[in-house]
Amino acid sequence: MLHAEKGTAPQLNGQGLRIGIVQARWNEGITNALAEACHQELLNLGVSTDAIDHVLVPGALEVPVALQALAERGGYDALIALGCIIRGETYHFELVANESGAGVTRVGLDYRLPIANAIITTENLEQAIARQTEKGLDAARVVIEMAMLLRNLK
Numbered sequence: 001m002l003h004a005e006k007g008t009a010p011q012l013n014g015q016g017l018r019i020g021i022v023q024a025r026w027n028e029g030i031t032n033a034l035a036e037a038c039h040q041e042l043l044n045l046g047v048s049t050d051a052i053d054h055v056l057v058p059g060a061l062e063v064p065v066a067l068q069a070l071a072e073r074g075g076y077d078a079l080i081a082l083g084c085i086i087r088g089e090t091y092h093f094e095l096v097a098n099e100s101g102a103g104v105t106r107v108g109l110d111y112r113l114p115i116a117n118a119i120i121t122t123e124n125l126e127q128a129i130a131r132q133t134e135k136g137l138d139a140a141r142v143v144i145e146m147a148m149l150l151r152n153l154k
Contacts, residue, residue: 014047014144017077020070021052024083024119026059030128034082034118037136045144060085060096060119064103071111077151078143079107082136083119084128097121114146 019042023035035054042052053076057066060083067079081104087093100119108115118139122128 014045022066027084030084033132034136041140060100077147078114116142
């Protein structure tokens with residue numbers, strides 16, 4: 001939800017973290033804006049440029065397998081999934097949204113690796129544009145917070 005009450009997060013410090021980003025190209029104008037906002041926020045929060053790996057895939061359904069490949073490569077403190085699914089006139093929207101979301105969650109649980117799911121799902125392009133920057137920023141903040149949490153829980 002746009003401008004939702006998110007609670008108060010702890011002080012975030014991404015120094016020393018290694019982050020992988022998987023970006024879907026489908027709806028590329030939106031996903032590029034998501035990626036730009038996310039990348040800049042990671043840098044603002046202390047993640048170094050050389051500690052961010054960014055890969056592109058065709059669409060949201062391909063995001064989970066790329067996340068899985070990064071998780072298997074190892075060395076990441078957290079991953080980020082970026083994509084945009086806009087409702088059309090067929091059931092395809094539900095299929096892509098549900099399956100990509102389930103896949104992202106499965107990779108995170110299978111590898112015990114925080115993954116920010118910023119694959120946005122909207123009714124139309126206007127909603128996607130309204131959310132693209134905020135969701136990119138949120139993704140960066142979420143992975144840093146969760147990476148810090150999991151380090152403290154070990």
